[in-house]
Amino acid sequence: MTDQLSRVFAALADPTRRDIVARLTETDHTVNDLAAPYDVSLQAVSKHLKVLEDAGLVTRTREAQRRPVHLEAEVFDLMTKWIERYRRQAEERFSRLDAVLARMQDDDKPHTSPTTQQEGTAS
Amino acid sequence: MTDQLSRVFAALADPTRRDIVARLTETDHTVNDLAAPYDVSLQAVSKHLKVLEDAGLVTRTREAQRRPVHLEAEVFDLMTKWIERYRRQAEERFSRLDAVLARMQDDDKPHTSPTTQQEGTAS
DNA sequence: TTTGTTGTCAACCCCTTGGTTGAATACCCT
DNA sequence: AGGGTATTCAACCAAGGGGTTGACAACAAA
Numbered sequence: 001m002t003d004q005l006s007r008v009f010a011a012l013a014d015p016t017r018r019d020i021v022a023r024l025t026e027t028d029h030t031v032n033d034l035a036a037p038y039d040v041s042l043q044a045v046s047k048h049l050k051v052l053e054d055a056g057l058v059t060r061t062r063e064a065q066r067r068p069v070h071l072e073a074e075v076f077d078l079m080t081k082w083i084e085r086y087r088r089q090a091e092e093r094f095s096r097l098d099a100v101l102a103r104m105q106d107d108d109k110p111h112t113s114p115t116t117q118q119e120g121t122a123s
Numbered sequence: 124m125t126d127q128l129s130r131v132f133a134a135l136a137d138p139t140r141r142d143i144v145a146r147l148t149e150t151d152h153t154v155n156d157l158a159a160p161y162d163v164s165l166q167a168v169s170k171h172l173k174v175l176e177d178a179g180l181v182t183r184t185r186e187a188q189r190r191p192v193h194l195e196a197e198v199f200d201l202m203t204k205w206i207e208r209y210r211r212q213a214e215e216r217f218s219r220l221d222a223v224l225a226r227m228q229d230d231d232k233p234h235t236s237p238t239t240q241q242e243g244t245a246s
Numbered sequence: 247t248t249t250g251t252t253g254t255c256a257a258c259c260c261c262t263t264g265g266t267t268g269a270a271t272a273c274c275c276t
Numbered sequence: 277a278g279g280g281t282a283t284t285c286a287a288c289c290a291a292g293g294g295g296t297t298g299a300c301a302a303c304a305a306a
Contacts, residue, residue, distance in 0.1 A: 005141070006137065010132070010136035013132035013133035015129055018128070018205070022212075024213075025212040025216060026216060030252080032251090040294085062303095065252040065253070066303095067254090073209075076209075080203060080210075083202055084203070087196050089145075093148060153283090154282070154284090155283085163265070164265075164267080165282090165283075166283085170263090170264070170265085171264085174264095185273095187272090187274065188273045188281060189282065190283065
C-alpha cells in the first residue's frame, strides 16, 4: 500500500485513530495527553501516531522531552477530492440515465409510459 | 472494527477496491466484468466485492446467473460528514486561536510585548 | 552524575487480510 | 438429465496490523 490516499483511508479506518484526529482539531497534544483516555499502552498510541504521521495527517515537532502532535488538516482534501469526484460522477450518471431514458421514450419509443423518478434521497 | 465508518474507510484503503468503485460510477458491472482488468483471480475480486458490500458501498442483485454490482453512492456522505466536521473544527480552531491571542494581548496582560502572528498559512 | 519524565525501538503474539486453488452452487441452454 | 457459464464457499498460506512488555534515548531537574 504505497500511495498516500490508501494510507490516509487506512489510517482513518481505526476508531482510536479517528478519535485522536478529532481531539487534535481542538488543540495540539503530547503523546501522553493523547494516550490518557484509552486503556491501551503508551506504545500502542505511539504506533497509532506513526500511522497517522506516515499518512501525512499529523506532524510531530520536538519541544524538550515532549513531542507535540499537530494535525495537518489539508490532507483531508485528498480524500474529499477523491470522494467528491466519484460521487459527482455517480450522480451525473443518474441524470444521464434519466436523459437517455427520456430520449428513448419520446424519440425511439414514443408510446412508452413516462417513469417517475425520485431525486437525492439517502438510503 | 464493527462500525460502518471504519468499514467504509477500510474498504477504500485498497487501490483495487477504489478502482472498482470508480468504474461502478459509470455503470453497473458483473463480477466477471469487474475482474477482467486485474491480474488476480476471480475469487479475489469476489472477496473485494464482499468487503465493499459489507461497508454498504455496493449492493448485488441477482439476474439469471449474474450478480450485477451496483454502487450506493450515499455512503460517501458518511465519510464526507465526518471529514468536513473535523476539517471545519480545525479551521475554526485557528481563527479562535488568533482571537484568543489577540485578547490576551490587549485584555489580560496589557504589558506583554505583542507577539507577531501569522495567519491562515497552510502546511 | 543521578533521577525522573517523555517517548521510541525491538521482539513477540494473535488475528485479520489479500491472495491462492479446488469444489460447490445457481442458473441457462440443449 | 447434462453441459456450460457465473459466482461463491472452503481451506489454506504469507504478510501486515494492533496489541503487549522490556529496554533504550533524549532531555529536565536535582
